[in-house]
Amino acid sequence: MEQETALKWGFRILGILLSIGPLLGAMALNGWDIQKAVVDQEGIVDLTSSLSGLTGGENNTLGSIQTPSSINPPDENGKVSFQMGLPPFPFAATITDFNYSAQCGGVPLNLVMKEENVELGPSENATITLEGTLSSIPTSFELTNITGTMTLEKYGVTIALNLSQSGGGP
Amino acid sequence: MTPVKETLKGINWLALITGIFMIALIFAGPWWQVTAGDRAMEMAISPFEFNATLAGQSLRSTLTELFLLASKISFLLGGIFLIMSSLSPKSWWTKYLMKFGVMKPFWSVIMLVIMVVAGTVLMNNVVPGFLSSAVGQATGQQSQAQTIINLPYFSGSTQATLALGGQATISTQITLGLTWAFWFAVVTAGLGIATRIFSRRYPRYAPSK
Numbered sequence: 111m112e113q114e115t116a117l118k119w120g121f122r123i124l125g126i127l128l129s130i131g132p133l134l135g136a137m138a139l140n141g142w143d144i145q146k147a148v149v150d151q152e153g154i155v156d157l158t159s160s161l162s163g164l165t166g167g168e169n170n171t172l173g174s175i176q177t178p179s180s181i182n183p184p185d186e187n188g189k190v191s192f193q194m195g196l197p198p199f200p201f202a203a204t205i206t207d208f209n210y211s212a213q214c215g216g217v218p219l220n221l222v223m224k225e226e227n228v229e230l231g232p233s234e235n236a237t238i239t240l241e242g243t244l245s246s247i248p249t250s251f252e253l254t255n256i257t258g259t260m261t262l263e264k265y266g267v268t269i270a271l272n273l274s275q276s277g278g279g280p
Numbered sequence: 281m282t283p284v285k286e287t288l289k290g291i292n293w294l295a296l297i298t299g300i301f302m303i304a305l306i307f308a309g310p311w312w313q314v315t316a317g318d319r320a321m322e323m324a325i326s327p328f329e330f331n332a333t334l335a336g337q338s339l340r341s342t343l344t345e346l347f348l349l350a351s352k353i354s355f356l357l358g359g360i361f362l363i364m365s366s367l368s369p370k371s372w373w374t375k376y377l378m379k380f381g382v383m384k385p386f387w388s389v390i391m392l393v394i395m396v397v398a399g400t401v402l403m404n405n406v407v408p409g410f411l412s413s414a415v416g417q418a419t420g421q422q423s424q425a426q427t428i429i430n431l432p433y434f435s436g437s438t439q440a441t442l443a444l445g446g447q448a449t450i451s452t453q454i455t456l457g458l459t460w461a462f463w464f465a466v467v468t469a470g471l472g473i474a475t476r477i478f479s480r481r482y483p484r485y486a487p488s489k
Contacts, residue, residue, distance in 0.1 A: 117376050124380075128354050132346030139342055150340040157337040265335055266317025267452040 180252050181214060188244040190219065198233045203264040205230060208238055210258035210273070215248025221258075230262075292366040295378060295475045299362030301468040302385060306355050308461035311392055316440070317452040325395075326461060327351045327388045351388075358384050362475070369479070382476050386469035392462070400431050411442060434458055 140146035184190045196205075208223035221242035230236050258273040310324035310331070324331045328348055332339040358381020365374040408427035429440045437455040444450070 114372065114376070117373055121376060121380050124357070128350040132343065132350045135346045136341075136343035147343045148341055150342070153337060153339050157334055157339070265320035267320045267450060270449045270451075272446055272448065 178253060179256075181219075183251060184244050184247075188246075189241070190214075190221070190244060191224070191239065191241045193237050193239050196230075196236045196238065198235055199230050200232065201264065202232050203230050203262045203269075204228065205236070205238065205260060206263050206268075207259070207261035208240065210240060210242075210256070212253040212256040212258075214244060214253055215250035217244050217246050217248040219244055219253070290369065292369045292475075292479055294471065294478055295362050295366035295369075295382075298382065298385075298468065298471040298475045299359045299366060301464070301471060302355050302359035302362060302381060305385065305461070305465055305468055306352050308464050310459055311462035311465060312396055312434070312456070312458050314454065314456035316454045320452055325392070326465075327392070328355070355381070355384060357381065378475070378479060382472045385465055385472050389462075389465050389469045392465075396434060400433050403429055403431050429454075431456065 136147040137144065145151075178192070178194065181190055181192060205223070205225075205228040210221040212219050212221075219242050221240040224239040224241050228236055228238055256273070260271045260273060262269040262271070306328050309326070310329055311326040313322070313324040315322045319333065319336050321335075322331070322333045328351055330341075330344050330348060361377035361380050362382060365371070365377040368374060408429050411427045412425040425445065426443045427441070428443070430438050431440075431454060432438060435457040437453060440452055440454050442450040
């Protein structure tokens with residue numbers, strides 16, 4: 111009978127140790143700081159620095175992409191091609207698509223990115239080539255009613271930025 | 281009957297198999313995993329492991345690691361105790377040793393199911409509002425930020441979308457699923473319940489007066 115009681119108590123104590131032990135152990139290993147025990151602070155610092163560009167901040171230039179307000183005259187086939195510089199991005203990403211629609215002197219113009227993908231390094235300037243064809247000769251080369259989308263990819267997350275009319279030129 | 285046959289007949293085979301399965305379960309890997317995008321977020325969980333990475337950065341927690349270690353020790357001891365009690369079903373200590381571990385797989389499966397369901401409800405109903413509000417505040421477009429997440433329960437994939445007014449849309453594929461290790465745990469839990477029920481058939485130790 112005494113053996114059974116001892117065994118019963120042994121299992122009870124073992125159960126308590128396995129439940130409370132990890133909590134006390136984690137607290138003791140982290141200087142009795144519950145926050146440090148729950149989440150490794152070094153990991154959070156690394157994570158914050160790797161995500162700093164995505165969460166917005168002083169260097170975030172995603173919202174300041176300048177679309178051209180005019181284009182150079184097209185070639186004899188009505189083909190328009192120009193290079194567009196992009197501001198430095200706060201994080202490394204891949205531009206997977208850039209499409210751009212506008213009215214060029216009353217003629218609709220659709221421009222698409224010539225490159226399949228453009229890799230962007232963090233804080234690096236990038237240039238993309240936009241191509242399109244005008245169906246007729248426009249009266250002017252001023253672009254109006256500009257709409258477009260730039261699609262970026264980072265860690266399998268797709269970021270589609272809608273572009274609207276703004277200043278600047280090719 | 282030969283002594284070998286008599287010994288084999290005395291073994292509680294159900295408890296023996298459950299004990300072996302309990303020990304094997306520790307090494308079976310994660311029970312449920314979820315991935316978002318391509319390494320944007322990965323999480324794999326079981327009562328013995330918790331691996332979470334966000335943007336390629338591994339998230340660690342001393343508290344979680346020690347709880348998982350305790351869980352491993354608990355299952356290991358439970359398995360050993362079950363094996364011991366299966367080999368000697370008539371000993372006075374058998375019922376205590378068996379009681380220690382036999383229901384652990386069942387409760388672990390129940391806990392994981394509750395955790396996954398609660399997590400999915402939270403992700404579908406609470407996180408979108410929280411995320412929209414946080415992003416809206418950060419960008420000054422509080423009323424225009426909208427997050428849509430419709431995670432399936434347990435297994436499947438979905439597209440999560442965060443629309444920031446007319447300015448930007450952020451989307452990613454989220455895939456989640458139960459692994460074979462979870463079904464192995466379900467089998468072990470079933471064996472544990474069966475062991476508890478059928479072990480009553482074995483003759484008990486009767487202390488001498």
